[in-house]
Amino acid sequence: MKSFDKSTSAPVEASAKGVTIQLDDQPKHVPAGTTLAELVAERMAAYPCSGEINRRVQDAPALMRQVRDRYAPSALHEDSMDGVNLEFTDWRFNLRMSNTEPLLRLNVESRGNSVLMEEKTAEILRFLDEQGGAVPA
Numbered sequence: 821m822k823s824f825d826k827s828t829s830a831p832v833e834a835s836a837k838g839v840t841i842q843l844d845d846q847p848k849h850v851p852a853g854t855t856l857a858e859l860v861a862e863r864m865a866a867y868p869c870s871g872e873i874n875r876r877v878q879d880a881p882a883l884m885r886q887v888r889d890r891y892a893p894s895a896l897h898e899d900s901m902d903g904v905n906l907e908f909t910d911w912r913f914n915l916r917m918s919n920t921e922p923l924l925r926l927n928v929e930s931r932g933n934s935v936l937m938e939e940k941t942a943e944i945l946r947f948l949d950e951q952g953g954a955v956p957a
Contacts, residue, residue: 868934870941873926875954880917880924883952887915890947911940923957924948 850859877883888904891913895906903916903925911930918925926944930937948954 866932868930868932868937870926870928870937873941873945874918874923874957875926875945875948875952876922876957877924877948877952877954878922879952880922883924883948883954884915884917886951887944887947891944911936913940913944915944921957924954 884904888898888906891904891906892898895908897907899905899907903914905914906912910933911928913926913928915924915926917923926941926948928937928941928944930940945954
């Protein structure tokens, strides 16, 4: 039985043996009895993320420009839809301003490499702290 999962826009095929869903570029067979928690844990391991980290700053726009100027030259892709979004070969980050507080919000993700994610998170936080006098919020 084929259907279309509206929440992920992914083709889904179900049978008595399990479900096959298109994730990333490869179809993924999910055996019957697999829990949602198991699926979520697998995806989280595939794309480790820092979670949103807040830093209180004096001049958020200036600090965002400094971060962008430092990292954008080596980025593969840049998007400014919601702050500074830069993508590299094995990791990416989003840095955005809070709409209600003098905060910058940082999210860092990697492709299956939690050590890289932690290193890049620490690197960007160190840069924020050194350049803008940012403090944990």
